Amino acid sequence: MWLLDTSTLELNEFTGGNIPGYAILSHTWGSAEEEISFRDLRKDRGVAQGRAGYNKVKNCCLRAAQDGHRYAWIDTCCIDKRSSAELSEAINSMFKWYQNAQVCYVYLVDVLSSDSDPSPEVNDDAFSKSRWFTRGWTLQELIAPRCIQFFGQDWTLIGTKGLHTDSTQNAPENNPSSDPFLLKLTKITGVREEVLRDPLAVRRTSVAQRMSWAARRQTTREEDIAYALMGLFGINMPILYGEGQQKAFKRLQFEIIKSSPDQSIFAWRANRESSGLLAESPLDFADSGAIHPRNPLSTKDPTVLPYSMTNIGLSINLPIRHGLGMLEAGFVLAALRCWVPVDGTLRRIQIYLEHIQRLSPARSGRLVYRRVRCNTLELASLSDEKGPRQDIYVLEEEQSDHINLIDNFSASNADDGKEGEEFS
Template sequence: MRLLNVHTYALHEFIGTDIPYYAILSHCWESEEVTFQALKAGEAAQMKGWIKIKGCCEQAIEEGLNYAWIDTCCIDKSSSAELSEAINSMFTWYQMAESCYVYLSDVFFKPYAPTFNGSDPEWLKSFQSSKWFTRGWTLQELLAPGTVVFFDKNWKEFGTKESLEDQVISITGIRHLFDFEKASIAQRFSWASKRETTRIEDTAYCLMGIFGVNMPLLYGEGAAAFLRLQLEILKISNDETLFAWEDPSLSHVCHTR
């Protein structure tokens, strides 16, 4: 596992169980994200995505943590083997994190508002409309971590998964925010049915951790990835609700993460 030192912004490799405490970032990919290559080349601070890196590291420091995991720069995506390992491990990495920081670049918290009022219609509408709730990969990032903290575009904290539980349930329809394993297979698939990913294959790959399965990545296989996912689930589960999803609609999978 590769982690970012939040003090020096240097990347460090950790193997096996020798992994320090760390924070983890959840966000939607946008333009000029800081990649592994950009960080190594010293170009990160000039990129738009630097606000995410810097904000995540500053929050981790406040929490007394020395490391953070950020998907844009902690994975060398030029290595197909590393990418496959990371995607198969990602759910566990979110589970293991001390805190998950959800950065919502499309939500702006008013400077004069001391706290987030979850019943305020204006703010509830802003929160509800965040694209973070429409992306496939962010589903596991909501469910896996024990602690999820929400931040607006200026890195102002305005709530947690626990304090905003009612609002998050209203937005997502997920009542098993803290015990997703108790939900049926059909329920878990329904949570993802209205979410989008860039690649058709990622519709399946982003759900592997939620169902507790692993499989090799085969970008280019298209909707066949979803069938492979079902077959892997069938190996470990007797839940017959799986068959309610034999012919899923994948037509919505055409937007960005």
């Protein structure tokens, strides 16, 4: 890990358990010509000083030094991005680095504040519309640190999340309504106040809710919309720029499935007629912020079976119900192990599946489905009859495409008068 000496702006490398305390910066990037890179500080200091981003680096280090921090970490210049291995390590470690920082400084370049008042009342509209709240990477930078100090364009303090480890202030008692600034952050971001107070509380938050926080955020590189979420789910995976957003986001979901039994990962909505069980982007979870997981070890529903991705679809055991007229149309409702509160009652989430006739039953006896009516999540009482549980496969997009290719090939052979062969 490279750290800036806050007095000299020299880069120093630390490894293993020898990393000293440090302040960390969260900000929105300007253009590549404005920002200061690792190479700029190592070899072209004179060039760096002529760039607009140099003042941001200098002022961050000045603030950190004033607060008693010898070192600071800034993503623009503390990662040697010419090394793919170092870049991958940094992206996989980012959440931990923000979590371990003694303080995080959030610099809002687009929020003006007056240096004549040490505790200015910043215009709420300007603050809430800051670009910082729209970026993908800043979500984890909001949640991970124990203490965050928000600064306006001229480095005037706007507000604080958490308590500085070196501060002599008294922390407020555990009163959820005692911090209006946290309530403001919750209103802007959708992140629960409990999570803003205690980063470890994110582990007690459903997958769907965490995804909903990122639903309308953006990143410069399309794959980063997935990579920026790894820390929120405790996931590590290879960084493969060039794979595209959908593949990166699918890989993220694969890793989540491996480590979590939370079926709210399937509780999303999108304007698509058919799909697999996995979402295409965090935007699909925009309306899923109130969904909670159900205890997978509940004694009321003792049948708990693992699920996993296979080369013929997601293998999963779900309660299947046939509604009136649905069976004739080839549809069923599958109940997920997650719920949402509605008017004081708990309603279980159900999704529509369509039976793929030409693939069922497989030799394993399992039926094969695709998700349909993807813009709908049906709600049922938790006490409703959910139908018998079934082991099924649900095809993902690429698996469905492969099957369609085989179907087209078979149809072409049939048109040529060739007999189809049955392979066993």
